[in-house]
Amino acid sequence: MRDALDATPYDALLLLSFGGPEGPDDVVPFLENVTRGRGIPKERLKEVGQHYFLFGGVSPINDQNRALLDALRKDFAEHGLDLPIYWGNRNWAPYLTDTLREMVADGHRRVLVLATSAYASYSGCRQYRENLAESLAALQAEGLEPPRIDKLRHYFNHPGFLEPMIDGVIASLAELPEDVRDGAHIAFSTHSIPNASADTSGPVEGHGEGGAYVAQHLEVSRLIADAVRERTGVDHPWQLVYQSRSGAPHIPWLEPDICDHLEERHASGVPAVVIAPIGFVSDHMEVLYDLDTEAKAKAEELGLPMRRSATVGDDPRFAAAVRDLVLERAAVERGQEVTPCALGALGAGHNVCPVGCCPARAPKPAAAGVDSPYA
Ligand SMILES: CC1=C(CCC(=O)O)c2cc3nc(cc4[nH]c(cc5[nH]c(cc1n2)c(C)c5CCC(=O)O)c(CCC(=O)O)c4C)C(CCC(=O)O)=C3C
Numbered sequence: 001m002r003d004a005l006d007a008t009p010y011d012a013l014l015l016l017s018f019g020g021p022e023g024p025d026d027v028v029p030f031l032e033n034v035t036r037g038r039g040i041p042k043e044r045l046k047e048v049g050q051h052y053f054l055f056g057g058v059s060p061i062n063d064q065n066r067a068l069l070d071a072l073r074k075d076f077a078e079h080g081l082d083l084p085i086y087w088g089n090r091n092w093a094p095y096l097t098d099t100l101r102e103m104v105a106d107g108h109r110r111v112l113v114l115a116t117s118a119y120a121s122y123s124g125c126r127q128y129r130e131n132l133a134e135s136l137a138a139l140q141a142e143g144l145e146p147p148r149i150d151k152l153r154h155y156f157n158h159p160g161f162l163e164p165m166i167d168g169v170i171a172s173l174a175e176l177p178e179d180v181r182d183g184a185h186i187a188f189s190t191h192s193i194p195n196a197s198a199d200t201s202g203p204v205e206g207h208g209e210g211g212a213y214v215a216q217h218l219e220v221s222r223l224i225a226d227a228v229r230e231r232t233g234v235d236h237p238w239q240l241v242y243q244s245r246s247g248a249p250h251i252p253w254l255e256p257d258i259c260d261h262l263e264e265r266h267a268s269g270v271p272a273v274v275i276a277p278i279g280f281v282s283d284h285m286e287v288l289y290d291l292d293t294e295a296k297a298k299a300e301e302l303g304l305p306m307r308r309s310a311t312v313g314d315d316p317r318f319a320a321a322v323r324d325l326v327l328e329r330a331a332v333e334r335g336q337e338v339t340p341c342a343l344g345a346l347g348a349g350h351n352v353c354p355v356g357c358c359p360a361r362a363p364k365p366a367a368a369g370v371d372s373p374y375a
């Protein structure tokens with residue numbers, strides 16, 4: 001029998017994700033959740049929802065999280081980590097507050113959170129911490145004792161997050177026609193966000209052009225491109241590019257957009273492109289629509305051979321990385337010396353978001369940080 005792995009003081013893991021609609025009737029209510037407080041008229045939401053209606057109103061994200069849950073539970077059981085795993089979303093069922101209420105009823109007092117976003121940004125980090133604080137306040141208002149919540153560090157440079165994407169890029173290169181393969185360009189793609197949000201992403205000392213958000217994505221791009229060169233012997237040119245921008249057109253968001261980038265690369269004579277969606281944990285709507293539909297159509301219009309590489313999804317190496325991150329954080333909480341697992345030059349990020357990390361436009365309480373109103 002394997003030695004039992006020790007996650008003390010934690011008694012449960014919570015997978016926290018964005019959530020997505022699971023049928024046509026869900027789309028507008030889901031979008032109302034996502035854009036709450038931004039006063040977007042229902043007609044505009046129906047327009048934004050067109051991407052979802054193209055896929056029958058179903059986002060793949062919830063099923064991808066169900067598959068990730070299965071992979072995590074399988075890995076934990078096979079390695080003797082007896083830690084129950086729950087799942088809650090920001091914008092659709094199972095909602096975070098309902099899941100936390102269930103965790104309290106099951107007697108859990110110390111909860112560790114895995115967000116399905118590997119990087120520092122307001123949308124991918126602090127907004128999840130604000131969701132946690134809102135839910136804890138709701139439980140308190142019901143007379144329940146909220147559990148103590150910590151959040152796992154940004155895992156963009158964990159080998160278990162990188163290895164599946166390195167294999168994915170190599171597999172996509174191999175799918176390209178042989179005569180254009182070695183000259184192929186790699187476009188590392190992530191979610192565009194407002195420049196102002198990027199510049200203030202991560203801890204204050206890293207604020208400045210692009211902030212931690214751009215620095216972390218450049219590091220991931222470099223680590224993948226270097227590994228592809230070492231394993232294939234071919235040095236592919238690459239660039240970090242952005243997708244899925246929204247909001248008012250006059251507000252500057254990170255560029256270049258992936259479709260503009262394909263045009264520009266084609267005009268400069270690049271023979272083929274692999275698009276690597278490093279900004280996302282799974283192939284959800286912003287991959288299926290923005291890349292596999294829009295960017296694919298642009299590449300076909302240009303006559304540019306293009307393949308899109310896989311996200312990590314429920315890869316066993318990512319599940320093993322989560323186990324490693326949980327045990328690492330638990331050991332830190334027990335006061336033990338740990339050597340965090342992280343590749344590249346940036347090193348392992350903070351365990352507790354410092355004051356001023358990924359600040360919101362309008363400050364709101366946020367859990368799992370130095371400035372958390374909860375213990
Ligand atoms: C950084 C980032 C991530 C990655 C981190 C993470 O994974 O959390 C992410 C993920 C996602 N974004 C998603 C969908 C949407 N994002 C929107 C709007 C926005 N996202 C933003 C940023 C991000 N978003 C921003 C700055 C906005 C505009 C302002 C705002 O509203 O804060 C809108 C509203 C319509 C619109 O404005 O386009 C929708 C529908 C889905 C679900 C996909 C599915 O259903 O499969 C997922 C996983």
Ligand SMILES: [Fe+2]
Nearest residue numbers: 125353357358
């Ligand atoms: Fe943060």
